[in-house]
Amino acid sequence: MVDNIYLLIFYGVVLLLILVASFLLFYIKNQNVVWKQKRQLQETQIEQQKELLSAVIDSQEVERKRIGQDLHDEIGGTLSAIKLMLNSLKNKLSTDQEEVMGEAKQLIDKMIVDVRHISHDLSPxxxxxxxxxxxxxxxxxxxxxxxxxxxxxxxxxxxxxxxxxxxxxxxxxxxxxxxxxxxxxxxxxxxxxxxxxxxxxxxxxxxxxxxxxxxxxxxxxxxxxxxxxxxxxxxxxxxxxxxxxxxxxxxxxxxxxxxxxx
CATH class of the missing domain: 3.30.565.10 (Histidine kinase-like ATPase, C-terminal domain)
Incomplete structure (x- = not known):
């Protein structure tokens, strides 16, 4: 009778250990699944952020290119036309007026260079x-x-x-x-x-x-x-x-x- 009781206790302990081990294995497996899902979600979020960032930067570059071309073609062309108009007055002005016109042409030349630099920086x-x-x-x-x-x-x-x-x-x-x-x-x-x-x-x-x-x-x-x-x-x-x-x-x-x- 006593031997049967010890045997039952032994089997009970073994069964309990099996149950605990099974629970631990199930818990670890479940945690691995959760961790993988979290990692996949993070990778997906990072990829989406990179795609969004790429789209934003692409749109910025398109706008930079447009503004750069407008500066070069419109503003640069207008400044060059003004310079030509001033050159046409070269022999029709007094000495003082020619000095003022020379200074104005220097400013226009600087503006043309600045506009060219800005447009090239916006769109190399x-x-x-x-x-x-x-x-x-x-x-x-x-x-x-x-x-x-x-x-x-x-x-x-x-x-x-x-x-x-x-x-x-x-x-x-x-x-x-x-x-x-x-x-x-x-x-x-x-x-x-x-x-x-x-x-x-x-x-x-x-x-x-x-x-x-x-x-x-x-x-x-x-x-x-x-x-x-x-x-x-x-x-x-x-x-x-x-x-x-x-x-x-x-x-x-x-x-x-x-x-x-x-």
Whole structure:
């Protein structure tokens, strides 16, 4: 009789352990399913955000291109016509009037150049034809000619052979021009260096010798310029790393995936 009781207790304990183990296995399996569903939902949301971001940026670029062309064709053409009209009066004015007209023509020439620069910045004309690297060189030459800051470009010899999709090239161009604009406005820098290296990915390093800043402050404030940079890099699946300290300048390293053809 006692042996039967012990046997029943033993079987009861074994059954209880089986039930507990079954429950734990069911719980773990269920948690794995929930975790996978959450991950799929997050991936779907991230993909939707990227698609929405891409659509917004595409629409912005279309509008930039339209405004740039209007500036170049309409405003630029009107300024050139005004200059021709002033030239037609050259021999009909007194000395004092000619001096005033000369100053007016200089202002018009400056406005024509400014309009051309603005229209090219809104819609870089050479990007689709000549690619990112040649377009950046032209942009850098334009900035260097102002004498406001000195920009140096360092690149691998075969970098021109790297073929980038137009959307990727445009995104990287916008990022670099935004960085240059930030440096000129805020960094009190005298030099900028932009380097391009071709490895398994395209590596871009942007560095200035400005006053730098506290990264924690930037992350807290979330400036619009840096948000635009992050959004454009995210859109083309590029990653980046920022390095800066107060008094130590600023550096941004970008790693952009290349297509198999490269």
């Amino acid at each position: 004309p050479g990007l689709a034809v000549f690619g990112l690297f040649t377009t950046i060189e032209a942009f850098v030459t334009l900035i260097n000619n102002t004498g406001e800051i000195k920009i140096f470009i360092e690149q691998d010899e075969n970098i021109e052979e790297v073929a980038l999709p137009e959307k990727t090239a445009l995104a990287l161009f916008r990022v670099l021009t935004q960085l240059v604009d930030n440096t000129i406005k805020h960094a009190n820098a005298t030099e900028i260096t932009i380097s391009f290296k071709r490895e398994t990915e395209l590596l871009i390093a942007y560095q200035d010798n400005g006053k730098g800043f506290d990264l924690a402050v930037l992350e807290k404030r979330g400036g619009i310029g840096m948000q635009n940079i992050q959004s454009r890099l995210q859109m083309v699946n590029a990653t980046y790393q920022m390095e800066t300290e107060i008094g130590e300048g600023f550096k941004l390293t970008v790693s952009c995936p290349l297509s198999p053809e490269n």
